[in-house]
Amino acid sequence: MKEFNYSKVKNYHMYSVLKVIAKPFFKPFYKLSFRGKENIPGKKEDVKYIVAINHTCAIDPVFVGYPREMPVLHFMAKAELFRNPFAAWFITHMHGFPVKRGQGDNSAIKYGMKLINEGHVMAICPEGRRIKDKDGVPQPGEAKKGIAIIAQETGASVLPAAIYSPGPIKVGSRIVVSYGKLITPEEMGTNKENFTSDDAAAAANLVMQRVQNLWQAEAEADCEKN
Numbered sequence: 001m002k003e004f005n006y007s008k009v010k011n012y013h014m015y016s017v018l019k020v021i022a023k024p025f026f027k028p029f030y031k032l033s034f035r036g037k038e039n040i041p042g043k044k045e046d047v048k049y050i051v052a053i054n055h056t057c058a059i060d061p062v063f064v065g066y067p068r069e070m071p072v073l074h075f076m077a078k079a080e081l082f083r084n085p086f087a088a089w090f091i092t093h094m095h096g097f098p099v100k101r102g103q104g105d106n107s108a109i110k111y112g113m114k115l116i117n118e119g120h121v122m123a124i125c126p127e128g129r130r131i132k133d134k135d136g137v138p139q140p141g142e143a144k145k146g147i148a149i150i151a152q153e154t155g156a157s158v159l160p161a162a163i164y165s166p167g168p169i170k171v172g173s174r175i176v177v178s179y180g181k182l183i184t185p186e187e188m189g190t191n192k193e194n195f196t197s198d199d200a201a202a203a204a205n206l207v208m209q210r211v212q213n214l215w216q217a218e219a220e221a222d223c224e225k226n
Contacts, residue, residue, distance in 0.1 A: 004082065004088075004092070004097055004098050006097070006107045006108075006110065006111040006114075009074075009111075009114055009115055009118055009120060012092075012093040012094070012095060014093040014094060015072055015093070015094050015095050016072065018094070019065070019066075023066070026062075026066075029171050029172070030063075030171070030172070030173055030174075030175055031172070031173065031174040031175065032063065032066065032175050032176075032177070033174075033175070033176050033177075034066075034067055034176070034177050034178075034179070035176060035177070035178040035179070035218075036178050036179035036180060036181075036214075037067055037069050037179060039159065039179045039180060039181050039182065040067070040069045040070055040159065040179055041159070041182065042069075043071070047157060047182070048116050048117075048119075048154060048155060048156040048157065049121060049156050049157045049158060049159050049182060050112075050116065050121070050122050050123070050124060050147060050150060050151060050156050050157075050158050050159070051064060051070075051073060051121060051122070051123040051124070051158075051159045051161055052123075052124060052125075052126055052147060052158050052159065052160050052161065052207045052208070052210075052211055053123055053124070053125050053161050053162075053163060053211070054125065054127065054137075054138035054162055054163055054208075054211050054212075054215060055125035055127045055128075055129060056163045056165065056169050057169045060123075060125060060163060061073050061075040061096075061123050063163050063175060063177050064123060064161045064163065064177055065123070066177070067177075070121075071121050072095060072120070072121065073095065073121055073122070073123040074095040074096070074097065074115050074120050074121065074122045074123070075095065075096050075097075075122065075123040075124065076096070076097060076098075076099040076108060076112070076122075076123075076124050076125070077091055077096040077097065077098060077099070078098070078099065078129075079098040079099060079100045081096075081098070082098045097111055099146075108146075109146055109149060109150060112124070112146070112150045113150055113153050113154050116150060116154040116156050117154055122150070124146065124147050124150075126142075126143040126144055126146070126147045126204050126207055126208050126211075127142045127143060127144070127208065128142070128144045128146075137212070137215065138162065138208055138211045138212040138215050142208070143201075143204035143205045143207065143208040144204060145197070145200040145201055145204050146204075147203075147204055147207060148188065148190060148199075148200040148201070148203035148204045148207070149200055151185065151188060151190045151203065152185075152190035152191075152195050152200070152203075155185055155190075155191070156185075157182040157183060157184050157185065158182065158183040158188065158207050159179060159180070159182055159183075160179070160180040160183060160207060160210040160211045160214060161177060161178065161179050161180070161211070161214070162177070162178045162180075162211050162212070162214035162215040162218065163175060163176075163177055163215075164176045164177075164178065164214075164215050164218035164219060164222075166219075166222055176218050178214040178215070178217070178218055179214075180210055180211075180213070180214050183206070183207060183210060187206070188203040188206055188207070189202065189203055190203055
């Protein structure tokens, strides 16, 4: 695997080009709808934020980044995906960067801080991995501390986003992406002067709880329809 350059944030045009070109081709494969897009901060709001997503499949950032209101998303991807040279090139040019899961990857965390401090928006799945036996239901107890650490170091808020589908996501699936209200540093407690490891765990779980609430609201609405 070619070593990823964490020292500098590069801007690639491929993400923006594909977002426009691929939309007409993407629609026939998934029945996508969106709620809460008004909660996505506009460019004029000048707010630093991280997008928190439940981990349902490999293209979660595509679903969440689909609306025109959503800016370019830089996202963490498991390091194993970067072992293939072409995959590494493609993911990198789509603004993905590698994280070594379960190893307390400081390089990825620091790169995330750099992204936020330079005015970019980062997407992260706080669960860290797909929990395949839970049918896509967000798991607050599985949240990793990384999102809280980045939020605390940068003063960023968090935009919760839930990807809901009535079953495993595959071609033809009906998918609803629901965006919640920004979670502020005050709500997460990341603005505390003495921010401990326990505080980070609590903040990460709070974020995942908000994601789960959004997911649950969609699941309940789905049940009412049926």
